[in-house]
Amino acid sequence: MAPVTNGRALFAAVPIGYPVVDQTIVYDNTQTIDLANAPLNGGFLVKVLVLSVDPYMRGRMREPDIPSYMPPFALGKPLASGGIGVVLRSELAGVEVGSHIRGIVPHQEYFIAPNLEGLELIERDARLPWSVYVGAAGMPGETAYMAWKEYSKAKKGEIVFVTTGAGPVGSLVIQIAKQDGLKVIASAGSDDKVAFMEGIGADVAFNYKTTDVRAVLKKEGPIDIYWDNVGGDTLDAAMEHANMFARFIECGQISGYNDNPQPMKNPLLIVAKCLTFNGFLVGFLRPKHKEAFRAEVVPKIADGSFHYTEDIVRGIDKVGHALLGVLKGTNTGKAVVVVADE
Amino acid sequence: MAPVTNGRALFAAVPIGYPVVDQTIVYDNTQTIDLANAPLNGGFLVKVLVLSVDPYMRGRMREPDIPSYMPPFALGKPLASGGIGVVLRSELAGVEVGSHIRGIVPHQEYFIAPNLEGLELIERDARLPWSVYVGAAGMPGETAYMAWKEYSKAKKGEIVFVTTGAGPVGSLVIQIAKQDGLKVIASAGSDDKVAFMEGIGADVAFNYKTTDVRAVLKKEGPIDIYWDNVGGDTLDAAMEHANMFARFIECGQISGYNDNPQPMKNPLLIVAKCLTFNGFLVGFLRPKHKEAFRAEVVPKIADGSFHYTEDIVRGIDKVGHALLGVLKGTNTGKAVVVVADE
Structure with missing residues (x-):
């Protein structure tokens, strides 16, 4: 199988004020990846399905010498945020092909994870799309x-x-x-x-x-x-x-x-x-309340007791637009970029 | 016994910025009181011994229509703050002549309290002067x-x-x-x-x-x-x-x-x-912690384990100076006005 494009949303420059699409956040399609043969080195290959777009990301788009509670994004590298992906190939015990992971993932269509650090295996309630798992259920x-x-x-x-x-x-x-x-x-x-x-x-x-x-x-x-x-x-x-x-x-x-x-x-x-x-x-609150959230809240989202709205755009080239919408308040509902279907 | 002067520290005008002695806080000696015969109407007569002077008092020196957590002082009336007095005469059961009360008291040498509302009977550790009971022990x-x-x-x-x-x-x-x-x-x-x-x-x-x-x-x-x-x-x-x-x-x-x-x-x-x-x-914290304070802290003040300093002035005519010192930080230690000895 020939290599395919591995599209990415890059942090290209520190914005002054609002981020600027194509200047501070740039879509890049110059990289390719050989999905069948790329070496895993004991890890696993993930196809990204959905990416969350959240206001706090603006705080990571800063000069690297300014300290804050989350590390700054690295210039020239992909942004990162909460996301969900499906495992295409795996050399890691316990991570099966076809299983799904959630965590902070890089903004690129495919990535190879060395291990499960910062990621968790996740199952979906059949009544809910994956996008909800970075929103109301995330x-x-x-x-x-x-x-x-x-x-x-x-x-x-x-x-x-x-x-x-x-x-x-x-x-x-x-x-x-x-x-x-x-x-x-x-x-x-x-x-x-x-x-x-x-x-x-x-x-x-x-x-x-x-x-x-x-x-x-x-x-x-x-x-x-x-x-x-x-x-x-x-x-x-x-x-x-x-x-x-x-x-x-x-x-x-x-x-x-x-x-x-x-x-x-x-x-x-x-x-x-x-x-x-x-x-x-x-x-910092997650360890204490995680189980209660799964038990009390997710079922109410799935059965319709709790309502939610989503503002979905398709394509990783839309990350910059989606983030700007979130920061300016022009979006309606949880902003999600659907990168790919399964 | 002839009436005696009942000196008072009056709230005479709302200050702009810092209070001004003799303008916004005025010492008044025009009232008298007949200590032997003033009618008690079922209450008791108190001779004020010490008055606390505290920064928060500035907040009560305001226009009466501005709401806040404590009521404003009434113009033309005495200031009030934490104080201690000795009972000279009493018609109230449970309040004996010679006993001491602590609470928010008016800034005047003598006052008649209708009951114990806002006041408490208090006993002194023989090692500590009364002034400490509006300071470190108050x-x-x-x-x-x-x-x-x-x-x-x-x-x-x-x-x-x-x-x-x-x-x-x-x-x-x-x-x-x-x-x-x-x-x-x-x-x-x-x-x-x-x-x-x-x-x-x-x-x-x-x-x-x-x-x-x-x-x-x-x-x-x-x-x-x-x-x-x-x-x-x-x-x-x-x-x-x-x-x-x-x-x-x-x-x-x-x-x-x-x-x-x-x-x-x-x-x-x-x-x-x-x-x-x-x-x-x-x-609002006092009900929960009052007993522990008495048991843990006051004995340590009395035996010298906990240190304190006091900035004592004598005479109710000095209230204005003392409050100004507290607000400007020119005093050293707990500001107390000693109004009278027992």
Whole structure:
């Protein structure tokens, strides 16, 4: 069998502000791979099926000397993110041809893994496509469920404000909060997203681009829990309209991701209102909550009790566009690049 | 017995910035009280012995329509703060003449309490003066001990950075942290205070007015726990030099108390470093930790294991000066106004 193209999405330059397609993220089709004969050296060959596209990836697109919680992407090399692939050939005991792996995978159509480090074998519920396993049934879903369990201290009748409520994390937070008996206020950046949030049970859903967040919180709050995906002025507004003892779950602050750090206007409110802030990375919560997530959440996604939306593009050449959409909020639902069918 | 002067420290006007002695806080000696005959209406007559002077009092010197966690002081009325008095006459069962009460008391030499609401009967360890019962053995000491127990999650060998480490709260935090086996970095605003902090065990003590906090934290950190009494740029520096999973105990942010709110420069670090912030007011921790404080801490103060310093002025006419000193940091040790001897 002749070698085939091994298309890749490369980190080509450190962006200033938003990434630029074809400049900072470049699709490359110059490499080939001989699928039948490429040496495995004891590892296994994976065909990538789906790739997750997430806001945190912007943080890895930085100069290599800036420290942060995840290593920077290497210039000239493929990006990497959560993904799923199927094993085409294997020399590793326990990894069968035809089995599936999930983990942080390079953005290329095929790769050879030396071992299972950073990867796990995974089986699919027949009712769900693989894409869901990097979304509601994957890292974003885990993020919502695990941090809610760990930090929300939710009590029935309390009020939660969820930002980016139409995204893969926020939409599951809304549904778990409703299940726990809370009143849910949710925001997103388009009227379509508002309709989706209402559809999954948000009591109050609004478009932050056309509605004043402080007016909503003044009328519908004060809030007991704030799920932060955005930071910036929305975080300030949430603090101003927080109840005593409110919990702030700091999942992300997308307003500051593109080289525009947003200050917190009045941190003295943390003292005055006895607020708790919990920053977290889902990887540290996973060992404790992984089994409960599989047992409680994935079946509810599969049977339709929990809703999700996906924004799927096909082809690894679309990674740059997909990431830009996520960072600008122009996508709707979990952004997934389907690289190949099985 | 003829009526005697009942001197008072009045809240006379809302300050802009720092309070102004004789303008925003005014000593008044126009009232008298007949100690033998003033009607008690079932309550009891108290002679005030000591008054605590604390930074948080500035927050109560505000326009009455601004909400906050403590009610504003009433214009034209006496200030109020933690204090101790002796009972001169009583019509209330259970409150004997000669017994002592502690609680939030008005800043006047004598007052009649209708009941024990907001006050408690208190006994003194013969080795300690009453002033200590509004300091190391009172609210500031409780603040240090209770929040440390509740939020620090301290582990032996970790590193804590304590601000205002020569004050009544910070100095006890330093000593409890050393007792728990931590490395202690501590800051204050004079060389005398630095010497005091070294004397009570701080491993690294520095004068923030003459030493760059970032240089110290870079060399001696990263920190696992930050005890915040100051906010502002010092809080930013602590976040920059925090370890992953660091705990920020938000006791106060004095840099923002005098109408100059200080922003937090980069709240995204809360996410990136998985930081926890806990704001608190000691009153909410007291029920849980009160008995342990009495049993563990007060005896160590009395036998000299825990050190404290006091900055005592005599006379209720000095309240304004004392509060200004506390807010500007020109005092050394716990500020107490001794109003009268027994």
